Amino acid sequence: MQHAVLESARRQVRFRPSIASGVTGCKNPRHCLILLQAMASSVNMTQSAGPRRLVLWFRNDLRLLDNYIVHEAVQKIKAKEFDDVVPLYCFDPRFFKTSKWGHQKTGSFRAKFLLECAENLKASLKAVGSDLLVTVGQPEDIISGVVQGTSACMVLTQQEVTSEELSVDAKVARAIKINKGELRKLWGSTLYHQEDVAGPSGALGAQGIRGMPDVFTPFKEKVERKCLVRKEVPAPKSGELPLPPRGAPMAAPLPGDTQQVVTSENLAVHFATFPEWNMLPWQKGAAPSLPKDDKRAALEFKGGEDVALARLKYYLWDKQLLSTYFETRNGMLGGDYSTKLAPWLAAGCISPRTVYHQIKKYEAQVVANKSTYWVIFELIWRDFFRFFALKHGNSIFFEGGTSGQMLMWNQDSELWQRWKEGKTGLPLVDANMRELAATGFMSNRGRQNVASYLVLDIGVDWRRGADYFEHVLLDYDVCSNWGNWVAMAGLTGGRVNHFNITKQAKDYDIDGDYVRHWLPELRNVPAARIHEPWLMSKEEQAKYGVQIGVDYPNPIHSSKLGKPHGGGGGGGGYRPSSGSGRGGSSQGSYSSNGRSGRPESGRPTTTRGGARQFSKKSEFERFG
Numbered sequence: 341m342q343h344a345v346l347e348s349a350r351r352q353v354r355f356r357p358s359i360a361s362g363v364t365g366c367k368n369p370r371h372c373l374i375l376l377q378a379m380a381s382s383v384n385m386t387q388s389a390g391p392r393r394l395v396l397w398f399r400n401d402l403r404l405l406d407n408y409i410v411h412e413a414v415q416k417i418k419a420k421e422f423d424d425v426v427p428l429y430c431f432d433p434r435f436f437k438t439s440k441w442g443h444q445k446t447g448s449f450r451a452k453f454l455l456e457c458a459e460n461l462k463a464s465l466k467a468v469g470s471d472l473l474v475t476v477g478q479p480e481d482i483i484s485g486v487v488q489g490t491s492a493c494m495v496l497t498q499q500e501v502t503s504e505e506l507s508v509d510a511k512v513a514r515a516i517k518i519n520k521g522e523l524r525k526l527w528g529s530t531l532y533h534q535e536d537v538a539g540p541s542g543a544l545g546a547q548g549i550r551g552m553p554d555v556f557t558p559f560k561e562k563v564e565r566k567c568l569v570r571k572e573v574p575a576p577k578s579g580e581l582p583l584p585p586r587g588a589p590m591a592a593p594l595p596g597d598t599q600q601v602v603t604s605e606n607l608a609v610h611f612a613t614f615p616e617w618n619m620l621p622w623q624k625g626a627a628p629s630l631p632k633d634d635k636r637a638a639l640e641f642k643g644g645e646d647v648a649l650a651r652l653k654y655y656l657w658d659k660q661l662l663s664t665y666f667e668t669r670n671g672m673l674g675g676d677y678s679t680k681l682a683p684w685l686a687a688g689c690i691s692p693r694t695v696y697h698q699i700k701k702y703e704a705q706v707v708a709n710k711s712t713y714w715v716i717f718e719l720i721w722r723d724f725f726r727f728f729a730l731k732h733g734n735s736i737f738f739e740g741g742t743s744g745q746m747l748m749w750n751q752d753s754e755l756w757q758r759w760k761e762g763k764t765g766l767p768l769v770d771a772n773m774r775e776l777a778a779t780g781f782m783s784n785r786g787r788q789n790v791a792s793y794l795v796l797d798i799g800v801d802w803r804r805g806a807d808y809f810e811h812v813l814l815d816y817d818v819c820s821n822w823g824n825w826v827a828m829a830g831l832t833g834g835r836v837n838h839f840n841i842t843k844q845a846k847d848y849d850i851d852g853d854y855v856r857h858w859l860p861e862l863r864n865v866p867a868a869r870i871h872e873p874w875l876m877s878k879e880e881q882a883k884y885g886v887q888i889g890v891d892y893p894n895p896i897h898s899s900k901l902g903k904p905h906g907g908g909g910g911g912g913g914y915r916p917s918s919g920s921g922r923g924g925s926s927q928g929s930y931s932s933n934g935r936s937g938r939p940e941s942g943r944p945t946t947t948r949g950g951a952r953q954f955s956k957k958s959e960f961e962r963f964g
């Protein structure tokens with residue numbers, strides 16, 4: 341009798357007495373339990389004959405090419421350290437919980453994308469004689485089921501840096517201790533390797549990560565001067581990741597097992613099950629509807645390594661868009677102004693090193709210019725935020741950010757709601773927020789503007805914005821998202837980029853095509869008025885078929901605006917903007933004298949914020 345079957349039956353005595361008694365033949369639950377325990381310990385004694393198993397626990401690295409955990413598994417199998425490999429991906433209910441700001445952590449766009457990623461990875465693994473166990477549940481529960489009955493086991497996973505992910509790691513490490521298992525974490529998500537950057541002889545010097553500059557440029561200069569991007573490691577070949585025998589035991593819940601009790605099936609059953617949309621761990625069982633393709637979207641994003649590699653090929657080789665990236669990167673409309681690789685990079689369908697080496701090849705074969713370098717420059721921003729999170733830990737999630745500066749926020753929930761729904765009356769902000777809600781994507785130019793507006797113009801707590809982005813973004817990456825937001829809020833000690841939204845709109849959406857694309861109510865408004873529709877006279881409004889204040893909102897009145905300002909005890913306070921962001925931002929806020937309720941003053945002036953609410957404890961409760 342397999343240990344796994346006995347163990348699972350033992351755990352089910354209370355919930356499913358019939359299964360337990362089926363194993364022992366004993367009707368009395370108490371006796372049944374005693375008998376099972378005895379049988380399990382006798383199996384334990386003979387367990388040394390069990391297989392030595394590797395578990396490839398995929399998380400944000402859903403690819404085969406240049407994946408260090410996959411490569412490591414291949415090496416260990418070749419060296420005969422282990423007998424078989426179980427590749428695994430879990431939809432962890434903790435990443436579908438509702439946040440304290442009221443958003444389900446993983447929204448429907450990303451959930452759909454991740455299902456597609458898992459499906460593609462499963463197919464790629466099958467093509468090399470392996471498979472992917474895709475399931476719903478906490479990895480610690482699933483993995484302890486996968487390693488039942490083994491004589492040795494190791495779980496290989498990509499190194500994460502933030503608290504929720506690390507707390508899951510700790511639970512997995514504990515769960516496999518019983519099987520004398522080891523959790524081995526390998527760095528893999530960045531362009532530059534952690535050892536090369538922050539290791540004992542890395543670019544950051546003797547202090548390692550503690551010596552990391554908190555601003556981008558000196559960080560970039562150090563890594564560029566002292567580090568090399570490592571070569572890609574190959575994808576596995578056929579037979580290099582041998583599966584356990586099909587009938588191997590597996591004691592863990594199947595997706596859709598609403599009772600969440602341990603079932604005793606064999607691995608083949610689990611491999612054959614792929615979670616459907618409504619089996620994902622949605623809050624209170626209420627699955628949102630599957631997102632439909634939106635014809636207005638910049639791109640049809642489909643998850644998976646195959647599509648990621650195809651996108652890279654399209655951007656570099658088919659259309660040669662790479663050679664003009666520097667000129668187009670601040671666009672907002674269409675698929676071609678930027679690489680759009682972010683969703684695939686975030687899920688790990690493609691590694692930044694693959695992108696880098698393809699760019700180098702392109703530079704050697706086609707052209708090397710400012711544009712080809714600038715994509716690499718952006719990938720270093722991505723690295724920057726990951727290393728920044730490694731250095732600063734949980735403070736990137738704190739109200740006062742890494743600077744600890746305490747500000748008071750505008751508590752008017754109507755403002756927040758109008759921002760989220762794209763009804764602020766500022767066309768550039770509204771168009772971007774509606775694109776995000778409809779598609780899960782927004783350009784970098786858009787993100788900077790909507791974040792600046794939320795925090796620096798209407799004075800809403802930046803964490804609300806970051807939390808909403810976490811929910812809705814296709815390309816959500818914990819470090820890039822929270823890092824960009826906390827920096828936009830001016831809470832990292834670096835420069836604060838306060839954007840003049842109307843100026844930005846005129847600079848980057850010159851004819852208003854982007855705004856018209858997402859705001860049908862303004863579709864007939866000419867370029868001269870599109871970014872300031874409140875300036876239209878009644879006659880103009882009639883002519884262009886829109887009534888401001890009825891069909892499209894008036895901008896938020898200055899009496900409702902707030903600016904974050906220094907609260908008691910935290911020191912510091914609101915600082916006006918300085919300098920320019922990527923592609924140039926501009927200082928200050930509105931310049932026009934408004935009609936139709938336009939903010940009258942140059943800056944938001946009043947603060948309606950209540951007392952600052954700051955609790956270290958609750959901020960630490962990322963998964964607790």
Ligand SMILES: Cc1cc2nc3c(=O)[nH]c(=O)nc-3n(C[C@H](O)[C@H](O)[C@H](O)COP(=O)(O)OP(=O)(O)OC[C@H]3O[C@@H](n4cnc5c(N)ncnc54)[C@H](O)[C@@H]3O)c2cc1C
Nearest residue numbers: 678679680681682718722783784787815816817820821824
């Ligand atoms: C408030 C805010 C939140 C953001 N949240 C995320 C997020 O959750 N996930 C995410 O990947 N990016 C985030 N970004 C960064 C950036 O906006 C997106 O990476 C970019 O818009 C994605 O489009 P793209 O792939 O076409 O980028 P490209 O312009 O083609 O850039 C190439 C790649 O470089 C990386 N990159 C570019 N800019 C940045 C940046 N500022 N920070 C980190 N990486 C960058 C991305 O991986 C991107 O795919 C955020 C930016 C802001 C201002």
